[in-house]
Amino acid sequence: MTSEPRDAPQFYLTSPSPCPYLPGREERKVFTHLVGRKAVALNNALTESGFRRSQTIAYRPACEECRACVSVRVRVDDFVPTRNMRRVLDMNTDLIGASLPARPTSEQYTLFRGYLDARHGDGGMADMNVLDYTMMIEDTHVETRLVEYRRRGPDSSINGRGTGPLIAVCLTDVLADGLSMVYSYYDTEQAERSLGTFMILDHVARAKRLGLPHLYLGYWVDGSRKMAYKARFLPQERLGMDGWEVVR
Template identity: 35%
Template sequence: MRPDVVRLFQTLPHPCGYYDERTAQNLVIDPSAPQLPQIYDLAVQRGYRRAGGHVYHPQCQGCHACIACRVPVQRFHPDRSQRRCLARNAGLSVRIVPTACTSEYFALYRSYLQSRHRDGGMDDARPEDFERFLYTAWSPTRFIEFRDGERLVALAVTDFCADGLSAVYTFFDPEQHPRGLGSFAILSQIRIARERNLPHVYLGFWIDGHPKMHYKARFRPLEILRDNRWTALG
């Protein structure tokens, strides 16, 4: 195979994670391709996401609901609710650290999954699941810790790409739900991107009208990828 050719694979149909009555398929870049670390930045800019060592994009028959979205950080201004979130969490320390599977991280991860995804197949996670899902040897991943004093309350798994930050996954202490730690993590990623002169924060996929995805539309101006063009969400 030519060194400048990268294979794409399509997965078999599997249950959709957002609509019970639908099946889903993904287009996956060959995870064994030696060029994957070099092309990952471009893949993110073209709407791909990373889960472990797999870089993928939804490719579902008859459904185009999942739309890649990103925040242009220089034009972002928090709304009233987001300003309250920032004030509510102003006492937290925020620190960028290397990836690792520590007992502290894993305990928080497992607690979050048991609260949010009970009986969904993810709630009995093992340490190897943590590593396999969140980061890989070649990915430009860092963890962003959020601590209340010494206590870890949230962790944002973030890829530091050339064009911006890609918010891979965030988990937090379920007992701290009223603090809005998921939103605070995104607001922190936007601040970090701005400080590093990175133009975007990629938030994965937005689904119009879906209750699990509605929160992303509050980070205005939000850009969405349609017909291979990034345009403002109206």
């Protein structure tokens, strides 16, 4: 893990770079390090303020002329799945997710690599090797879990784990007021399962069982097709200039 001697957060601003979501625009981010004995409390406070975590970095957009990136969190107790979402749940009743310590495996990396090649071959993570993946999973000073999804087996009701090949994975932070889905990936050859939607629905249920009021989904970007799905999980709260605002 990376480390830093100071406990008081120091914030930095990145230089402008091409926006990955909206063509023709530039992005800037403000970021700080999540390390030391105050990392957990700092991550809780920053996530509630619209930051996201990547390894030991907490960041949020700081674009001068654009406010398209909006932090979104699902209101767990009020959430009601749509008819289509209920169909997704029905299609995946044969799957079970096991919450495990954040430890990388070669099976995870194989699935991760296949997901990147199929869905994000030209993205910023396209060149990640096995060491990069290991850092993404292990380099954390906060409470982080890996949820691995496999088919249910004869002992799943006893041990809470599935059997057979790995089908989907979500790197998840456990916060004081909710769960945060840091990064998820899945077997793209099983597109009919709508595994991305299924993992969000499963995490809503997990947060509810834990008595946590929110599921953080990261940034919804108005005008970005690949981020449009986040707007479907209602009711949700979006972070605006006057704080978190309910959208139903």
